[in-house]
Amino acid sequence: MLSKVACATVLAPAIAIVTSVVTGLLVLVMLAITASFHGANLWQMLWTLPHPFRIATVMLGNIPLYVVWALPTVGWLMLCSAWARGKPFLWALIIPVGTGIVVSWFNLMGLFNLSDKWFWGNVVGRALLSVFPGGWIPGQVSHDIASKFGQAAGDNHQILANMLDLTHNYAVLVTPQFLIGAMAGVAMLAGAIWFRRWRDDS
16 A cells, blocks of 8 residues: 555656656757757757756655645545445545535534634645645645745745745645644555455455
8 A cells, every 4th residue: 555655646746757857858959959940049048048957856856745745635545445345536525525515514613713714725625635746835835934934925936936945845844734734644544554454354
């Protein structure tokens, strides 16, 4: 089971990054060749362009962060796969969405002075959508990190620059959203392993 997690969170993103970088470089080379037929020389700019390599380095450097960020969704899907005897993906979708509808219908989050939006974003969203890379940047997480860096909310250029900064990205490790989600993901993976062993023994 852990090998499946490693393939989904480490091997697949690494292959996707390498493939996208190679494809991007081939496109740039084709663009330079095409431009050279029209009298424009883009080769010098192409060889001195640091952005593709910087972006590739940042993307590869973010894989460990992505592994931890994706734990809630991976753990939830693996738990449903081990627990449900049929249609595990359907159960994995129905349970959090159905719970969110019930919470919103009865306004249960009001008991904790929290909005229903918080539940959908931090429980349902993390359980179903954490496998998308860079999901730690939007929303409250990016707001918390932005305040730590002392940047203005409207400073979009600085935000984009920080998105390419590994120090900025890894700062989310100390946020409650990240830590609680990671612990929940590990707990669900442990539950999935237990269910698998229990079924194999029985």
